[in-house]
Amino acid sequence: MEEKDGSAWYSTWFDSPFYHILYQHRNHSEAEKAVSTLLTFAGVKKGSVIMDLCCGKGRHAVFIEKAGNIVTGLDLSPASINYCKTFEKDNLHFDVHDMRKVYQADKFDYVFNLFTSFGYFDDQGNEQTLLAIKEGLKTGGKVIIDFLNVIPVIKGLPAEEVISLDGIDFYILKYLENNRIYKHIKFTHDGHEYSFCEEVNALQLNDFERYFEHTGFKLLSVSGDYDGSPFNEHQSKRLILLAEKK
Numbered sequence: 001m002e003e004k005d006g007s008a009w010y011s012t013w014f015d016s017p018f019y020h021i022l023y024q025h026r027n028h029s030e031a032e033k034a035v036s037t038l039l040t041f042a043g044v045k046k047g048s049v050i051m052d053l054c055c056g057k058g059r060h061a062v063f064i065e066k067a068g069n070i071v072t073g074l075d076l077s078p079a080s081i082n083y084c085k086t087f088e089k090d091n092l093h094f095d096v097h098d099m100r101k102v103y104q105a106d107k108f109d110y111v112f113n114l115f116t117s118f119g120y121f122d123d124q125g126n127e128q129t130l131l132a133i134k135e136g137l138k139t140g141g142k143v144i145i146d147f148l149n150v151i152p153v154i155k156g157l158p159a160e161e162v163i164s165l166d167g168i169d170f171y172i173l174k175y176l177e178n179n180r181i182y183k184h185i186k187f188t189h190d191g192h193e194y195s196f197c198e199e200v201n202a203l204q205l206n207d208f209e210r211y212f213e214h215t216g217f218k219l220l221s222v223s224g225d226y227d228g229s230p231f232n233e234h235q236s237k238r239l240i241l242l243a244e245k246k
């Protein structure tokens with residue numbers, strides 16, 4: 001059963017400033033490169049209406065708009081959306097929104113879901129997310145899901161490391177349990193001890209194929225990284241899927 005939103009790990013961790021400290025290397029230059037490749041991968045024409053679903057602090061949304069598109073960034077984290085609102089403009093808007101719900105029906109040419117922003121729920125919740133995405137797309141609209149490639153990740157588990165950033169030592173433990181990848185993050189800051197956990201389903205290509213089949217999407221193509229390289233389940237860093245609303 002899903003936790004209530006207020007206490008679910010994805011509501012607290014992503015809304016905390018510490019998430020942004022730990023992932024600061026996932027920055028604007030990575031996003032700019034990813035967006036440029038993904039726009040080509042998906043065949044996006046200028047002037048498209050695009051949702052950046054789970055946009056975080058908007059690092060991809062700004063470049064999708066800059067490329068000449070009309071962009072709405074959505075995220076569950078009020079802190080991230082408050083930040084994004086400071087650089088809203090004519091073709092770039094942001095809203096707090098839960099990905100499992102329909103935002104606006106039949107409005108979008110594309111939905112981008114980037115940097116492992118999928119697979120947080122059980123099968124029902126994941127499929128509910130895809131159904132909400134489908135509802136938001138125009139007929140023939142497309143979704144891009146940029147997920148981690150779990151096979152090489154799982155090979156390296158369990159794994160422990162300490163990452164020191166901005167004066168904080170993050171103690172990290174990653175492991176696989178019940179086909180979910182867990183990342184425990186512990187640290188002390190200003191005399192307080194913190195503990196967070198990220199969890200994501202270890203979804204593989206065949207799981208996405210099943211989800212797409214159930215929810216009315218046709219898989220169009222698969223790529224293995226932000227440089228557009230083909231997908232190889234043993235070597236690729238990413239599993240990037242492009243699917244069309246049937």
Ligand SMILES: C[S@@+](CC[C@H](N)C(=O)[O-])C[C@H]1O[C@@H](n2cnc3c(N)ncnc32)[C@H](O)[C@@H]1O
Binds near residue numbers: 026059
């Ligand atoms: C791994 S981060 C990626 C953020 C952004 N795409 C990026 O690349 O910087 C996942 C994002 O999903 C958001 N998120 C988590 N659960 C969500 C939900 N139920 N609905 C909408 N957004 C959610 C988080 O707040 C977080 O910003």
